[in-house]
Amino acid sequence: MTFLEKLRKVISEDEETKKLKVNDNDVILVYNYIQSKKQKNIFGSRLILKTEPFFHTVMVSTKQTHQMEFEKKLEHQHNWFNYDLNFDDISLENFKINESKKEILLKDFKKISNNLLSNKRGFFLHGPFNTGKTYFLKIIAKELIKQQIPFIFVLMSDLVRQFKIISWHNEVLENKLNYLKKVPYLFLDDLGSEQMNSNFRDDILFSLLNYRLENKKPLFITSNMKLNDLVEHFKFQEFNSDVKANKIVVRIYKLTNSYSFNEVFI
Template identity: 35%
Template sequence: MESIKESVKHMPGFDKFQERYELMKQQVLTDPGVMRFLRENPEISDIHAEKLLSSFYTFKNEQHACRNCTGLENCPNLMQGYRSELTKVRQTVELRYKPCELKIRDEQKKSMSSLIKSYFIPKEILEARFDRLYKHSIDETRRNAISKAYEFVQMAGMGQQVKGIYFYGKFGVGKTYLLGAIANGLAEKGVQSLMVHTPEFLREMKSSLSDGSFDSKMELLKTVPVLMLDDIGAENMTNWVRDEILGVILQYRMMEKLPTLYTSNCDYDMLQQHLSFSQKGGLDEVKALRIMERIKHLSSPVFIGGNKNFREDY
């Protein structure tokens, strides 16, 4: 009885198939990467090498794809974002995979993003970087604010107590964007932060009393390694917001020595006046002063001036 191998030879089109196979084998075995591997492993005979053509073929094609890379999302490799490597294992050869540079950067970016939590913060703010802060003509107050922000990032996560910053100035001078740059700078160091737009978040806190998420949100704001309260002083002030939300959060953070950063259109005196308003009419200056003492204890004031509205450029 004729063997299967011999039977295949008599099938129509076998000659053309054999030609294509020989051409493919030649291309694979003369590939620079494959030839280098075979030189480094001279114990692999020609017969053995032919049996490994499938692995060599995959390696050749994937190396070609990597050399002509058009982006991680278009990667045609068997494992997207991974480079194949030929590895001698006992009497055979295996393909092993390592992440490419694009994959590594993508994973780092995802890891950084997971360290930055936010509520009601625009996407462009969450993509802020220190190197973009210098693309504009800036005055001395803005230069000082950037310097203080950068200094904070360098000191945070070093195992020592770090005081927060209270950035204040008029609308549109780049206070919120600066917080975004700080958040990304901290993420690069592996330090988690939470950035919230204070007026919107405080409105949500009221509704969270009914959906059962109030305690978990309060716990997050109290315990996150770095808290950033954006636009404080713009919220509708009530006794409950001041005493049961801001007061409780800031008291905990002061006791635990956790840094808090702020942005505001108000300086300290203006914010204290805002905090003193009472729903019952008149002023509650004692409770306002108590909140301000916590804010001052947790931060240093940094003014940002300038006449240009940078928000238009972000």
């Protein structure tokens, strides 16, 4: 058996190529294609054989490729907000929760995870430190990653700090604020722990919450404070401060369903 005949034998035994009419000039190309199919591509792309207008191979993206590209872009976006996006160890199975809360929380979680693109309302999770609030929001965020839906997950104290060091009307600040307004899902972790001023409250936070409320974009928040306590947190020694603080809290109330994590543990 000649070398060419050996190659043709391989081609004739492959389920995809056995019925193809391959001329001598294309035998090596088709044979190499068959061999490449057996190898795992670490980049997630897949080689396919085209027969028109002539025999040739092309690389096409796969679901794995699209997922890798999405996660890389998401990581880059979070680097912009100084947040290390690492949810590798996060899972619903590892989340320990009091049975009295479990049914309600998981019911709402399933509603959200099954309708991520149409969901309009998020969660406001309040309770003491180390009760699982942030972990639970990361479970939701991880589901968004699986479904390739963009989001930003940011610690409030870091967010306030970023806006403090940038001069007002700065283009970077405007771009960040606009992105937070428009991103499909937004997670604000540990609201109430930050040291904000009235400028941030009125020009950044109120603007952000008001936009997301008017445009029905989901918001998820964790806090050690209840909504009523946050009113005091947002007050400053200035005229009309009570009204401004209440406007913030009212928008959070309208954007979220509130849950107490006093009995939740992790």
